[in-house]
Amino acid sequence: GHIRDLPKGAKEVPAKYKGEDWAYLGVNVEDDFEPVYIVPKDKKSQVTKLKQALKEAEDLLLATDEDREGEAISWHLCEVLKPKVPVRRLVFHEITREAIEEALEHPRGIDEALVRAQETRRILDRLFGYEVSPLLWRKIRPKLSAGRVQSVAIRLIVDRERERMAFRSATWWDLLGDFATERSERLQATLVRLEGKRLPTGKDFDPRTGKLRQDDLVLLDEPAARALADRLRSAEFRVVKVEDRPFTMRPAAPFTTSTLQQEANRKLGFTARRTMQVAQNLYENGYITYMRTDSTNLAQVAVDAARDLVRSQYGDDYLPERPRQYQSKVKNAQEAHEAIRPAGHPFKLPESVQGELDRDAFRLFELIWKRTIASQMADARGHRVTITIAGGGAEFQVSGKTIDFPGFLRAYVEGSDDPDAELADQETLLPRVREGESLEVLGFEPKSHTTQPPPRYSEASLTRTLEELGIGRPSTYAAIIDTIQARDYVFKKGNALVPTWTAFAVVRLLEEHLPSLVDYQFTAQMEDYLDAISRHEAEH
DNA sequence: CAGTGAGCGAGCTTCCGCTTGACTT
Numbered sequence: 279g280h281i282r283d284l285p286k287g288a289k290e291v292p293a294k295y296k297g298e299d300w301a302y303l304g305v306n307v308e309d310d311f312e313p314v315y316i317v318p319k320d321k322k323s324q325v326t327k328l329k330q331a332l333k334e335a336e337d338l339l340l341a342t343d344e345d346r347e348g349e350a351i352s353w354h355l356c357e358v359l360k361p362k363v364p365v366r367r368l369v370f371h372e373i374t375r376e377a378i379e380e381a382l383e384h385p386r387g388i389d390e391a392l393v394r395a396q397e398t399r400r401i402l403d404r405l406f407g408y409e410v411s412p413l414l415w416r417k418i419r420p421k422l423s424a425g426r427v428q429s430v431a432i433r434l435i436v437d438r439e440r441e442r443m444a445f446r447s448a449t450w451w452d453l454l455g456d457f458a459t460e461r462s463e464r465l466q467a468t469l470v471r472l473e474g475k476r477l478p479t480g481k482d483f484d485p486r487t488g489k490l491r492q493d494d495l496v497l498l499d500e501p502a503a504r505a506l507a508d509r510l511r512s513a514e515f516r517v518v519k520v521e522d523r524p525f526t527m528r529p530a531a532p533f534t535t536s537t538l539q540q541e542a543n544r545k546l547g548f549t550a551r552r553t554m555q556v557a558q559n560l561y562e563n564g565y566i567t568y569m570r571t572d573s574t575n576l577a578q579v580a581v582d583a584a585r586d587l588v589r590s591q592y593g594d595d596y597l598p599e600r601p602r603q604y605q606s607k608v609k610n611a612q613e614a615h616e617a618i619r620p621a622g623h624p625f626k627l628p629e630s631v632q633g634e635l636d637r638d639a640f641r642l643f644e645l646i647w648k649r650t651i652a653s654q655m656a657d658a659r660g661h662r663v664t665i666t667i668a669g670g671g672a673e674f675q676v677s678g679k680t681i682d683f684p685g686f687l688r689a690y691v692e693g694s695d696d697p698d699a700e701l702a703d704q705e706t707l708l709p710r711v712r713e714g715e716s717l718e719v720l721g722f723e724p725k726s727h728t729t730q731p732p733p734r735y736s737e738a739s740l741t742r743t744l745e746e747l748g749i750g751r752p753s754t755y756a757a758i759i760d761t762i763q764a765r766d767y768v769f770k771k772g773n774a775l776v777p778t779w780t781a782f783a784v785v786r787l788l789e790e791h792l793p794s795l796v797d798y799q800f801t802a803q804m805e806d807y808l809d810a811i812s813r814h815e816a817e818h
Numbered sequence: 819c820a821g822t823g824a825g826c827g828a829g830c831t832t833c834c835g836c837t838t839g840a841c842t843t
Contacts, residue, residue: 279837287832302832320840347836400834407833415831425833558838570836753835765832 280347281325282315282354284404290316303408305401313401317358325358332359337366340388341381344369345612346808347751349389350396356388372577372616373567394818395808402426402804406795410788418783423765426801427750429788431758432767433796434743435735435777436785445731446488451503452477452727455674456720457515457667463709465717467665471673472496472506480729488729500724506672507722513670517715521664526657529686531574531604532617532650535752536745538569541649543738543773544693546641550737550756556642557618564621565631565643570752571615574604576650580616583623584654591651592688598656609748610805619650652690659683663708667717678708734774749801 284304285291291301295314298306306312317325332338338361342348352367366385370377403426410424453469470477475496484491498506533541538557542548548556557569567580576584581601588597606613620626620643628644635643660681667674681687711717735743737759744750750758759775762768767781788796810816 280835281837283835284833287830289829320838323840324838343836351836396835403834405833409833411832421831423832427834751835753837757835 280351280354281321281328282317282358284313284400285316286318290318292316303404305404307405311401313397315354315357328355328359332361332363336363338363339366339368339382339385341368341370343614344371345614346392346396346399346812348614349392350400353388353390353393371573371575371614374577374579376579377577389812391814392812395811398811398818399804399808410792410795414784414787417787419780421765422780422784423761424784424788424795426795426804427744427754427758428761428765428767429784429796430747430749430798430800431740431744432762432777432781433785433788433798434740435762435768435775436781438732438735439777439782441485442731442734444486446486447731448483448488448490448729450478450483450727451498451500451724453503453507453510453672453674454723454725455510455515455667456722457674457717458720459709459711459717460715461709464720465665465667465676465709465711467667467674467676469506469672470675473671480727483729485729485732500726503724507724510670510672510722511719513672513719515667515669515674515717515719517665517711517713517717518668518673519664519666520711520713521666522661523664524659524661526659527685527687528657529602529652529655529690530649530692532576532619532653533646534572534574534608534617535570536572536608536741536755538618538646539741539755540738541645541693542642543736545645546638547773548638548642550741550759552638553642554756556638560635560639560643560646565626565635565639566646567617567619567621568615569618571613571618572606572608572611572752573613573615574606574617575613576619576653577616579623580619580625580650581654583620583625584651586624587651588655592655595683596655596685596688598654602654604653608745609802617650618646620647625650648690652686655686655689656683658685658687660705665708665711669717669719676708678706680707681705734771734776736773736775740775747798747801748805 288296288301291304291314295301300307304314306314338359340352340355342351356365367388368381368385370381407423407425410429411422414422414424455467455469457465457467459465475494478490478495478497482490482492482495490497530537539550539553542553543550554569557566560566561569585597585601625647628640628647631643632640658681660679660683662677662679664675664677740759741755744755744758763770766778767784768775768777770776785796794800807816811818
């Protein structure tokens with residue numbers, strides 16, 4: 279990790295800067311934002327060890343991560359160690375024999391522009407944090423904090439709470455029609471249209487007023503729904519349309535830190551913190567690859583191992599002709615490592631390691647194993663059938679889903695934030711009917727529906743949103759969630775993150791007086807600028 | 819002269835991102 283950093287406060291600033299106005303920042307804002315670097319106390323012993331080792335070395339190999347922070351670590355090492363022997367910078371994105379040997383044959387120098395980009399990022403975060411936090415101490419309460427990442431995180435949560443407070447629910451009614459086919463099979467369908475006009479769904483209501491957004495829809499109340507049910511009992515119904523559409527589903531990409539935390543939260547109920555602790559343990563004991571990564575890429579040996587397992591466990595039908603490659607769709611991905619996957623070749627089977635692992639570790643390992651294997655399996659194939667039934671001026675519809683070939687679903691189904699949607703994902707089989715077939719009416723049941731306010735963020739959905747906005751890094755997602763709770767901005771209610779009044783006060787103050795700093799695009803714009811620095815196109 | 823309370827000044831809080839070993843309970 280980093281062995282040098284800005285001083286934490288005025289106390290750690292070297293004596294010659296002690297009296298300066300900017301000492302508390304550790305950045306000379308009076309002279310071109312020159313940063314002051316120190317070796318923190320807990321890193322001194324590491325630096326001593328490195329210096330000792332360097333004395334007997336004929337060569338210095340810098341093999342830190344190939345990303346912005348990793349490049350900076352290499353640069354700081356050179357600054358501190360002042361090596362007199364030749365220095366080579368090695369880069370590899372996976373810890374495999376092949377990758378390391380390759381790296382040894384193609385060393386490079388330190389990329390100074392990338393180092394300047396990191397330094398800029400560090401200074402910006404310090405200035406934001408150490409200038410804005412004291413403002414909150416004076417205006418709201420001591421010990422509060424603000425920062426490029428945490429302040430946007432609480433703004434997301436407060437914004438969602440505002441939407442919930444402004445929310446006005448709406449209630450509407452429809453009918454569940456119960457029919458029998460010519461072969462006496464039961465068929466239930468929902469009223470979707472009446473006299474040519476569509477019935478509303480939840481999306482048709484404005485969440486702030488509870489009123490319909492358009493007026494060409496049929497809004498039924500309870501008496502109207504009951505009257506309609508009575509009237510339709512004597513109507514004649516026919517199948518007017520049977521739509522049959524094939525579909526395929528692709529497996530999800532292998533895990534990154536963010537997706538692992540989300541899935542472990544949804545499927546195992548782990549907090550981000552617990553997921554990372556368990557993963558760290560699995561990593562240190564050689565069960566999985568590195569757990570702080572934003573890459574979905576698999577090393578060639580891992581692809582081979584996964585494909586071997588697919589063939590032996592599920593058979594050739596489940597193996598795609600060619601290995602699958604996953605593109606990172608995440609903004610600002612730096613891809614210094616592989617995806618998170620079982621270590622080694624071949625992968626150990628979960629059953630074979632169950633005895634060596636505690637319950638948490640086993641469940642997380644199994645999740646990683648299945649996701650990795652599934653990512654190299656064939657698409658699932660099926661078809662979706664939609665039946666439309668008409669009679670008495672009313673139109674009913676029902677959809678069913680059939681899986682013809684499960685493919686990767688044999689190994690892994692991605693979890694969902696929305697349990698209803700997950701239920702709807704299950705296979706639903708419909709009786710066979712033909713267009714024009716007449717149906718017997720068994721009855722109509724009026725059903726009421728109420729719109730729901732937008733849900734609060736969970737740890738999983740907050741992490742996903744931050745990642746989508748390019749905010750935070752794999753090593754910090756879990757820490758962000760801890761920080762906003764430690765500062766009393768947010769508390770957990772079950773899985774939900776609920777903002778406190780302090781959070782409302784802080785967000786409102788920042789929105790009113792420092793709007794650009796809490797803009798959701800602030801980090802994305804910063805990243806664009808840092809990229810320009812690393813391409814030598816902008817001043818740091 | 820002792821005890822009390824008001825007033826003042828000094829010192830502290832805080833960022834993000836990379837990591838693992840040291841320390842406490």
